[in-house]
Amino acid sequence: MTATPPDFDAAFFRSALGRFATGVTIITTEACDGQRPIGLTISSFNSVSLDPPMVLWSLSKAASSLRHFQQTERYVIHVLSATQLHLAKQFAYGPQAARFNGVALTRAPGGTPMLDDPECAAWFECRNIVQHEAGDHLIFVGQVERCERSFSQPLVYHAGDFDLTPSTEPMSND
Numbered sequence: 001m002t003a004t005p006p007d008f009d010a011a012f013f014r015s016a017l018g019r020f021a022t023g024v025t026i027i028t029t030e031a032c033d034g035q036r037p038i039g040l041t042i043s044s045f046n047s048v049s050l051d052p053p054m055v056l057w058s059l060s061k062a063a064s065s066l067r068h069f070q071q072t073e074r075y076v077i078h079v080l081s082a083t084q085l086h087l088a089k090q091f092a093y094g095p096q097a098a099r100f101n102g103v104a105l106t107r108a109p110g111g112t113p114m115l116d117d118p119e120c121a122a123w124f125e126c127r128n129i130v131q132h133e134a135g136d137h138l139i140f141v142g143q144v145e146r147c148e149r150s151f152s153q154p155l156v157y158h159a160g161d162f163d164l165t166p167s168t169e170p171m172s173n174d
């Protein structure tokens, strides 16, 4: 089946997509050479399957970290809380070599380098089971082996910017 050519330009498409509010994550893994951590800010994270537990995210083919994520066995997805805005910016706009400056690291149970930060709203250690090419991105599906969560307020991204409007509602713990 052939798709009808778009009647909108890239800027309009981006603006329309921006109406969808998302959370913000940082995804970390070990570099191909096993010598250093790799990480970047990602908002394309979503849930896929409860049984077995699976999630997805997509990575630009232009990303410098692409080859590391293509080859890695596992990665950790950290869901950021509103107090971690500085990390979201550091891992999106800073050079890869400087992203972990001043950032405490530990290892997830499966050995993946991850942020050692109790402020994270949740984290998921995933096995890198599926990579699917889609236009200028690769979709990664991860099988979740371990996860943790807290009840901090999430960091929200909307209309091309971080949404810092504080919620007046208390967080539920279910």
Ligand SMILES: Cc1cc2nc3c(=O)[nH]c(=O)nc-3n(C[C@H](O)[C@H](O)[C@H](O)COP(=O)(O)O)c2cc1C
Pocket: 024, 039, 040, 041, 042, 043, 044, 045, 058, 059, 060, 062, 063, 064, 065, 066, 088, 091, 092, 093, 094, 096, 157
């Ligand atoms: C809030 C936010 C969400 C982002 N989400 C994605 C995403 O889902 N996929 C992607 O490829 N890049 C995304 N980016 C851009 C990357 O974080 C950015 O291009 C980063 O520098 C790529 O790192 P790398 O080139 O070292 O791999 C996002 C940036 C921000 C600020």
